[in-house]
Amino acid sequence: MSRRNCYVRKTDDGELAVGTPYDPRFLTELKRAVPVHQRRFDGTTREWIVSSNNVAVVGDIIIKVYGQSVALPEVVHHTSVTRTETYEVRYIGRAKIRDGAPATSYGFCNGEWMVVFPEVVMRAWFNEPQSEDIPRNLYSVLGIAQQSSADEIKSAFRRMARQWHPDVCKEDGAAERFMRIKEASEVLMDDNKRARYDAGLALELIAETSVPKNKKKPVNADDFTKLYAPPLRCGNVTVTGKFSLDRFVVDKIEAWSDITRDGKTLVTSWPIGAERFIEEWV
């Protein structure tokens, strides 16, 4: 084990850089006390970068784990200000649970994975159920609300079909997803079928409240993964949220539009086994 002492210094950005000998107890305590988006490990300097608001917490952990009282830098406690930003996000990954915190997806923007989308925020924007255990309905397959107009349904279909067309999209399960999008549009773009489907949804709701629930997970074509993946992988996304350690943590998605160039639209996907996502202009 390294014998180096613990220290806490202030970074150029006013955050904390924390150096300690390796001890799993420190890691456990840090993860327990500091929210996931207020800390990150810098592999180059081998330091933990921690939001300056946690200066006292970090000092306490070092005393608890290493029995050392370290000098703590004077820092300006910043209150995170909620702001609205628009990012050209080139790819959004699958949501993952990080250190026990609620699942988040990272969005790649300006050459960095710097926009953090909580799964719950993404699902709300795309009108999807808040769990993989609840099957998507046809509206959520297209990422729209049940009250959507015929034009909105048409435009959502075009966008989803472009994203998931197997000739373009190299994501796992793209062909199945594309078929599902087609099926959804066939029902929702036909007024009579849509009225019947809406009636079916209402009856389904009645059945759920009057019949004991079947414990077995319902069979559903959309359930090919347990890791949530947003139905669109890129876009100009207007978001409300807060900066934390150079990342923007999204509280709410306000708008989402296609990234276009010379009359073409960007579609991105990540082939299985590839090191990076690929971009296609269609």
Next chain:
Amino acid sequence: MISTSLVVGSMAQVAHQSGKSMAETFVGADAVLIVDCSRSMEQRDSLGGKQRYEVAVSELARIQSSNPGKFAVIAFATMAYFCPGGNLISPAGTTNLADALRMARIADVAGMRFIVISDGEPNSETDALNEARKFVGRIDAVYVGPENDIDGGRAFLDKLVRANGRGGIRVVADRVKELAAQLEVLMIQAPERQV
């Protein structure tokens, strides 16, 4: 109490088999069966001394299995229940047809038909007739009481299809016998004739 096992050809069974939701399966439905499960359905005057209810269960199972995904079932007694698995509730209580029609009206979309299957008069004739008048879709009726009982449930069902005013008809399946066959007849018959 509703059984949770699935009748072959019921909405839920077809949905399960195709991997689709019940709502998607309902897109292909032809009719909603509104089935009386009040206490009078316990009478043992049907085929071979069986209860009308027992015969109704097997007749409905038969028509659902020969027309998979085409019939949705609402059962009613004191309350109405949607039965996606195609099973009926156990017979008990009163005949709250108005409640069942209110529930069925959720599915009152273009081209959907409604068939009331009952052996008696409802708790409130006025409420039931008022509900029937609100339907855009056609309501037919199958009287499943004794054939020789002219004035009771049969007369009411005649009023019901007239109140609906969409050209529906009322047929008789004496004490539930041949209910499935009568339903098949209804689904293909011209709407003008009273049987």
